[in-house]
Each structure stands twice: as C-alpha cells, then as structure tokens.
Amino acid sequence: MKKVISFILILALAAGMMIGCGKSEEGAADNTVVKETDSEEGTDAAEEAVQETPGEKKKLIWFTEQMDDSQYAKWMEYVVTPFNESHPDIEVEISATADYEQVLKVQLAANGGPDICNMGGPTITSEYVEGDKILDLTEYVENAGLDKKIFKWALDSCKVNGKIYSVPNSYEALMLWYNVDMFEENGWKVPETYEELKTVCEDAQDKGIIPIAFGTSDFKAINEQFVGVALCAYAGRENVKKALNGEMKWTDPVFQEAITTLNDMWQAGWINDKKSHAISQDDGYSLFYNQSAAMAMTGTWSLGTFAEQIQDFKYGAVAFPSLKDGVPPTLCMGAGGVIAINANTKYPDECFEFINFLFNNDELQAQAVSNGLQPLPYDMDESLYSSDMNEVDKEVLSTLENSQSNLESAGFVMWTYWPAETRQYMMDNIENVYLGNLTVEDYLEKTQSIFEKEFESGKLIPVS
C-alpha cells in the first residue's frame, strides 16, 4: 500500500512539475499576455526561435517598462492588436516588468532577451552598441522614410557613431504645472521670468502654500528634472549644447550660476518647502492634487495621471520660467525612451515592420495620444485627436508641437542627452549641494571630470 501511495505521489509531483514548467499557450492566443512576465523565461528571443515550427506565427516579444492595466490595455488596443490583425504571420506579445532595464541588460549580455526592446534613453543604447547587442537600423529607417518623418533632433539623439541604432518611441518635456484656480484666486500671474516666479513663490509661502510640489526620497533620478531645467533655463540652450558636445566645460561660470540659482530656490523653500528629499515622488504630487501646493514639477508623461487624479480644480502647464535675462522660458525636451532591436533576434525584418507600423498609423496614434499615451516624435495632424480630448492635454500637446518650429526655447532632458555616469553623479549629488555637504564649484568640477572621461570613451550622443 505504501508503495502505491508513494508511486501516486511521485506521479502527482512529476505532473505538477511539468505543469509548472510549461508555458501557457492560452494566454498568448487570447492576447491576455502576462504583463509581469517571468523575466528569465518569458522574454528569450533565442528560446522562442528554437520552439518555432513551420507554419506557426512568428512570435515577437516586445519588452517594455512596467505599466498599469489601463496603459497596457491602451497599448494593446492601439498598437499590438491592430498590428497582429494586419500581419497574420506575426504575433507581437508585450512583456513588461519592473526594473526592466536591469533585466534587459542581463538578458542581452547573455545573448538572449526579447526581440524588440524599449530602453530608457538614447545614451543607454550606446552601451549596447559597444557590445554589438542591438541592430544597426540605419538602412531600415532610411528605406522606410522614417528619417524624414521623425523630428531630426529626436532621431539624431539615437545615433551612435553616425548610425541609427534605435528609434525614439515618444517625446516628452518637463513643464511647470500650476493650479489655475489657485492662481486666479490669488491674482498670481503665470511666471515666465525668475522675478515672476519669485513673486508667486514668496506670496504662496506667506499664505502657507507650498510653492512647487516635488518629492525624491524613493526615486533619486527625479532630481535630474530640476538640475536639467536649471542648466537650460539659466545658461540657455546653446551653452548646454556646447557643454554636451564637449566645447564648453561644466565648470564655466554660467553653469555655476545656474546651479547656484537652483540651490537658492531650494534654500528659499520654493521646492517643496525644503523637504523634497524627505518625501516620495507620489507624495510630492499628492500635495499638488490636494491643493497644498500651487505648482508641481513633472513631465508631459503625467498628463494621463493628472487627468485621473485632479477633479477639484483646473490646472495647466507651462514651460519653466526663464532664470536669467535673455534666456527664454525653457521646455526641456527629449525622447521619452527608445525602441531597439535585439541583434540576436531571428526576425529583424518583422521587428522593424512593427516599429514602422508605430509611425505609419496616424489615426490610431492620434487616438492613443488622445487617450493618454505619449506622442511619437513626428508632426501629428491635430485634427485627428478625438473631439472629447481633455483640454489641458490638447494645450500641452499643442505647446509641444509648436516648439518644434522654433527650438530656441527647447532645452535638453538629462535622461536623453547626459552620459550614464555623469547623469548619476549629478542627480545623486545635487542633494549634497542642497544640504551643504558639497559646494557648487566642487559639484561641477567632479561633474566635469566624469564627463571628460565619458566624452573620451565616445559614450555621448550627438546633440543637434
């Protein structure tokens, strides 16, 4: 009897293991793709390729950052499902996970990984190019005419050694969001200059209102928003461009003054009452939602979230005020992320077909943007946006699009243009400046020394 029981138990265990190890085909068939896919198993292009049999669909894994259910539904509705329906021989599957960049790095380093990869920014792709992990897309892009469609600055930022290795999958800008009702009630003018910003901030403080909501304790990278904006809104586009191209040093007095101005703003309590480092990013935004703060600093990616969270008051967004005479209010812009193709994919043509599809479905794209997805970096016909689109979203998108005709007031976001180590140093250590551990001079000197090292190693992207 014992033997029989043992045998049954072993069988059950073996069956359990087989079920556990197997992949669910049902999920893929009805498009209920696992969003939090097992990163080790669910995204291996090489593994998928081995499993393919003649007559089967070519399955492409599109690996991207973690998203919530509504975002996932939008990507499926406006991009993946229409693509799969119009390409019966290909099936794209979204695979999203937290820390996707780290997971991707490990997978691509091991010559595995997904077919199509979203990456955080153009500067990161240079690290993958160095290891021949992603495909050169120059020919693909030129043959498809995307080089004429995508904004030049955005596509230029995806070049490494003159070749296009990725395509920007969105573009975004840092903006100063403000509570329209609160501004009207207090008779504040939407600030365009440092003096105007000072007036609003000081008056808000007198009334017990936090001037600009901002929190960084759980996400230090967010510090780069103010650093980037301060550099561009004080030193101006041309100076920052020169510094990024190695023609000017970060230790130049104009950058020292820019960081000093930022530090002054923090010390004055304009940036979250000098408590930005003590609260999380979400807590920072919630101060804006509950009207404890008059303004908030974030990017255009927050459009959807703000529309969902803010019901009690009208809000708007403007370019960050000029911090120095002669410099216009600045809209720091950059690619929200890029999309690249794994050098080890079995289906490079099909992967690019998917990327090309993204840029050649204006109506679907317009609907997607109307519903809160980030815009792609090309000239979108505004009439295609849905009529019931949120007014603020319309205005912000219009500001973004209008800025393309005159890039003079466009700045640069750090996650697109700054090399990785310099960027990490700047965003980590600005708090040391705020807290008095580091002088502005030392901060920029160290920045310059790290930047020079990365500049020499050719890790920078062309800035145009």
Place this chain on the structure above:
Amino acid sequence: MEKRRKYSTRRLVCLLFILPAFLYHALVVIIPSLKTVYLSFFDWNGISEPRFTGLQNYIEMFTEDTVLPIAFKNTMVWTLIFITIPIILAIFVAVCASKVKKTSLQMFYRTVYFLPYVLSASIAGKIWSNFYNPFYGFNTLFERLGWEKLSEVLWLGDQKIALFAVAFVSNWSWWGFVMVLFISALQQIDPALYESASIDGGNSWDCFLHVTLPGIAPTLVFVISLSLMWSILSFDFIWVMTMGGPGQATEMLSTWIYKNAFVSYRAGYANAICVLQSGIVLLVFFANQKIRKKVEDIG
C-alpha cells in the same frame, strides 16, 4: 582490510550523494563568485567585452572614490545596530513571553511580534515612509500633542537621522524573527536548572545570567553571525525608502554596488566593491566561527 574497503565504499557513496548539491552550488555560487573576482580587474559596462585594466578598479576604490568610505561607515553603523538592539530586545521579550503560562496568550504575543517579519521589505518600507512623511505622518500627531521640536524632524530627510530611521524599520521587521529563535532556545533549557538556582538563593537576574544566558548561548552566537552577515549585505529597506539619500546619508556598500553596476554601467568597478564586501563578510564569518568554537568549548 575488508572493513577499510567497506568504509571507503561508504565514503564514496556519501560523496556521490553530496555531488549533485555540490555541482549546483559550484554552478550558482562558486563559479559566479570567481568570475566576480576575475571581472573586478576589468573595465566593463556589463554588456560589451570587458577590457583588462589590472588593479585600476582597486586603486580607484581606495584613492578616488569618495562615496565608498561613507558607504563603508554607514554599513558598519548599520551592522552595529543590528547586532545589539534587536538581539537585546528579542532576548528580553522572549524571556518575558516564555514566562506567560497560558499557551494561547503566549502564542498571541509570538504571532504579533513575528508578524512584521512576514511583510516584504517593499511593503513595510512604503508603510513606514508614509509614517515618516513630514506632511501627514507622525509629525502631524506630534504637532497636535504640542511637541513642536519633534514635529519638525525630517525622519528621512535629515542626514543625521535618516540612517537610524531606516534601521529602525528594518529592525522592526527583523527582531520578531530573532525573538522566535530565542523562545525556541529557551524551551530547550531544563526547568530543573531554574529550580536548583532558586534553591541556591539566586534571584531572577542570577537565573538569567547563570542559567538562561548559557542555555541560549549557541543560539545567540548563531543569531549574531546571521545578523552580522545579513546586515553587511543589507539593501532592500534602504533602496525602498531612501535609495541611499539624502545625499549619501544612507548609502551602503550594497546600494553603491547596485548604482555602479546598473545606473552608471560600471559593472567591472561594482565587481571590485563586491570583492571588498565579500572580504569583509568572510572576515566576520571566520571571527565568528572562532567565537562559536570558544562558546561551544565553554558549554
């Protein structure tokens, strides 16, 4: 001769049984560890071909890296906290809880104190980040109570406090587990020893010093070694709550390794710091082994 052969065969069989586990260990621990040491001599972004740079990473580590000494100091402070506060607290509460005669009540205390341990660091960290929020957390309560000074403290924003604030949360999560270990150890002590001690005129403190403490000594040494090693490698609570900030106030060796490997794309340099961190842990481990042997000898 026959006996010797039998003994050798038995040893061989034993080795064969251990072999799968050893192979697995070699594959996932020994080889990656050796590779870490090997790659610490390279300039490597974690993706492309590593470029040999000799001792450059180590030279940078000891001469140029200004964050590393801070991370090292913070790790040591963190470790010191972990080998004292939760252990003392756990022993004290374990002794008190073990004196509760009603089993259900004792189980209640054990469960309540153990509960934080089952919460993941990300959840516990998030909960406590909310408590520490200067706009609606404890500070609001302190303000209502009229404790002005306390209500102005930035728990995660003050450089002098942040490390202790996070360590408190990590301890809150950890000490319940330690307490359960000590309760188990206390249950192994022969009650007759306490009776003898009291007949000899010993008070509670004497009983604790001469019966309880020697009785739980092996567990104590085990817990100390566990706390030492885990606290040197600690990462989760810091990452969730402060990411090493403000400034570098809560930077640990582990967070500095992560930032170098995954944010700055300096995997080679991160490997060099890993070697240093492993060296410290090994040193602690061997020191602890010596102490353990001494304790066992005394026992």
